[in-house]
Amino acid sequence: MTVVHENLEQADAKMGARSVSVFYGDKKAIDDVSIDIPTEYVTAFIGPSGCGKSTFLRSLNRMNDTIASARVEGEITLDGEDIYKSGMDVVQLRARVGMVFQKPNPFPKSIYENIAYGPKIHGLAEGKTELDEIVEQSLRRAGLWEEVKDRLDDSGTALSGGQQQRLCIARAIAVDPEVILMDEPCSALDPIATAKIEELIDELNGRYAIVIVTHSMQQAARVSQRTAFFHLGKMVEYGRTSDIFTNPLEQRTQDYITGRYG
């Protein structure tokens, strides 16, 4: 059973999970997880490799649908609406719940086209000027505008790793999502690029509900206000980040954050 700290401030849940289990074929990857994700805070999922935190993250915007054997049980809601109900438009869902991946994956197109891709397919911009505005605004929010404004026609893949990842964040922002899911966004980056991404997460906090999966406990401590600790497919403990790291209630959490395993 999940231990939930009782001193959590009240916040409206942007997304909610109730008794969610995820299966790959017969294998249970996530077992009975319930959690609320508010817009006001950055929520971090931590835990050792293979604990299911990425699997759970991917079930929040139904990216698990691309894996044929994956199956989700329980209820996941976005603004109270079940995202797994029949008739749910996955395309709309993913436009509202964006995602940034572990490895930067810009499209092999120009920087401009990378950002414009989402607005174009969702018909967000009426003309070229409006599209230009969205591109500039997204790049500004992602803190990349000053670095790339003179070479928007260069290929997105020609940027450095850290810039590519910020480009991917800008790309996610461009479709104006409500939730941004980040799956270990800094694991392929050096410390300087990582610091920039963390800064960016701070700035985006409050505007979007942000969920970040991370291997680095320091990172979770730096960027998040809420932390959930996953272990062996179960959510072991959930609470304020400061509490989880200084005053964990569960022995397993204690062992993990003190580096006993993981």
Next chain:
Amino acid sequence: MSASVLFLLALGLGLAGWMAGRARAWAFRKDTSGGRLAALPNYHAWYVALWIAVPVLLFAVLWSVLSPSLVMQSVLSSPAASDLPAFGFQRDNMLREAHAVATGAAPAVFSDGAKPLIEPFREALARYNLIGLIAALLIAFASGTLAFLRLKPDFAARTKVERAVMALLLLASLVAILTTLGIVASLVFETIRFFGMVNPIDFLFGTHWNPDPMSGADNPDASRYGAIPLFWGTVFIGAIIAMVVAIPLGLMSAIYLTQYADPRLRSWVKPALEILAGVPTVVYGYFAALTVAPMIRDFAHMIGITSASSESALAAGVVMGVMIIPFVSSMADDSIAAVPSAMRDGSLAMGATRSETIKRVLIPAALPGIVAGIMLAVSRAIGETMIVVMAASTAANLSANPFDSMTTVTVQIVAMLTGEASTEHHTTLSAFALGFVLFLVTLALNFVALRVVRRFREAYE
């Protein structure tokens, strides 16, 4: 006879050397009381065997080139040869007959003049065979002994043998390259001869193709050698009609197989599609000539095109396109599958639909590979011979109507080479010029395609 004996001798002596070398190496091992040799006994064995077999084989090759002329010389210097005609066809014939009888290839001679030559031939053959045999044995013994004496416990036989194997591998790859060079050289040589008779400008830019094999061999009518209708026919059938069929079908099947098909279905359909590539082109030829061409002609008549030929360019092109589908499809399949799945996930996570992802991300990313596949397919199609020989006509029409009969470069090469004219005649030589042009075009296409593929591979390292 002599060469094959020497060849067997090389193998036999080599085997003997192998065993001797091995025995010696094992003896070393016993002497040094379990100490290690610098190389395994087998390497010592191979070292000796190679030093025996290779020199003997080289000698056998040399001897089989040299000995016939030595034999001939000794026969001609014999008194019996003084009665021969001084030169010409008859003299050659007599010598050939006598030689054939002497070696046992023929039972008797036709011309009486050859009879006295049989005995000198026999003698000379026997003498030089013996000399060859003795020389081979001497060489084998000398070089085998030297190799054998070099064996020592600390002798690095392995590196030597490995170097020999490497040389063998190099030789193997050189054979393919040299063959290619030889083909190119012979093409170029004959092409130059043709262009000596017909101006290349007339050939490359003339619009009338109607070579006359009955005309005089010396003064070809250059106005009959305008190859433009052939080039056009080739391009129209192979690069236009066939591609109009193959590109959409191949591409769509690749998209279906990589993006939509169930893995189980894919494991069925993909091999089935590849079987299409294994059908002999002559079978496609039947299909084109006997099934598709009449259907197309009847259809054309039905819609009122009465001029439609039963050897229409359309029939050959459509069937060729079907033949090419697997090439386009499998290259497109590979390059779409090579686009990292992160690319696809990235697009899907933006809320793009599957078809938007395919159209806007996967295909653009895979485009270089797809283009390369198409270029390889085109080069294959324009070099394709059997289908067009069976289904296209030999009439060189310069027309844009797909129901007209047309001919291609390959069809004309076949027609010119299998015609009545001698190999020296300009109609025959024109086949080489056509082949040369075709070779250059397909070479250029392949070259560009491979360059494109290489650039595309680097993109995702």
